[in-house]
Amino acid sequence: EVQLVESGGGLVQPGGSLRLSCAASGFTFSTYAMSWVRQAPGKGLEWVSGIGGGGRSTYYADSVKGRFTISRDNSKNTLYLQMNSLRAEDSAVYYCAKGGLTMAGTYFDLWGRGTLVTVSS
Amino acid sequence: DIQMTQSPSSLSASVGDRVTITCRAGQSISSSLNWYQHKPGKAPNLLIYAASSLQTGVPSRFSGSGSGTDFTLTISSLQPEDFATYYCQQSYSTLLTFGQGTRLEIK
Numbered sequence: 001e002v003q004l005v006e007s008g009g010g011l012v013q014p015g016g017s018l019r020l021s022c023a024a025s026g027f028t029f030s031t032y033a034m035s036w037v038r039q040a041p042g043k044g045l046e047w048v049s050g051i052g053g054g055g056r057s058t059y060y061a062d063s064v065k066g067r068f069t070i071s072r073d074n075s076k077n078t079l080y081l082q083m084n085s086l087r088a089e090d091s092a093v094y095y096c097a098k099g100g101l102t103m104a105g106t107y108f109d110l111w112g113r114g115t116l117v118t119v120s121s
Numbered sequence: 122d123i124q125m126t127q128s129p130s131s132l133s134a135s136v137g138d139r140v141t142i143t144c145r146a147g148q149s150i151s152s153s154l155n156w157y158q159h160k161p162g163k164a165p166n167l168l169i170y171a172a173s174s175l176q177t178g179v180p181s182r183f184s185g186s187g188s189g190t191d192f193t194l195t196i197s198s199l200q201p202e203d204f205a206t207y208y209c210q211q212s213y214s215t216l217l218t219f220g221q222g223t224r225l226e227i228k
Contacts, residue, residue: 035217037165037219044206044208044219044220044221044222045157045159045165045208045210045219045222046219047210047216047217047218047219050215050217059215059216059217061122061216062122095164095165097165103212103215103217104153104212104213104214104215105153105171105212105213106212106217107155107167107170107171107210107212108155108157108165108167108210109167109170109176111164111165111166112164113163113164114164
């Protein structure tokens, strides 16, 4: 089955860290760029970070640059998001999304169901 | 970053209505514009890519048009399952951005 399954969300204190994972199946994972997209409570969708198929090219929204790190393990068909120095405004449902062959021109044709991150003391 | 602005922010309509949502880019993005439908508690769903291409499996009542800075999503005859929030997303820049969303509600 073609799917993405996120894990790793939870409650973390401000300033803390969390690592999200996204397990992919049913397609050739290493071929496609992947991204993380989040939705804060009552807000719209916000693209967070993206990575090329080979893992060498990475991209970040200004709101997370320097705090979050995206990576992938193509041998495990898994995407990661390491989140450090977390803030209350990072609280959101985080979605993993499959893009195209490159980040430019990409659109997300497969999404996971999301994992909830809550940053609170 | 390329700013994407949708209008209206919310819209009330009835089953059977024709509805149009607009999306304006802060600079020309050619045809690098995609549309998504999002329902509460569900994953977003791709409707239209490259401004006017219908994603496989999406009903033909959905259509997209535009290029440059101005784009539209049209639903030709609203069905009950279409009440949701709709987002545009530009992919001209590798720093991707979404519009703020348009909430489509039942009148």
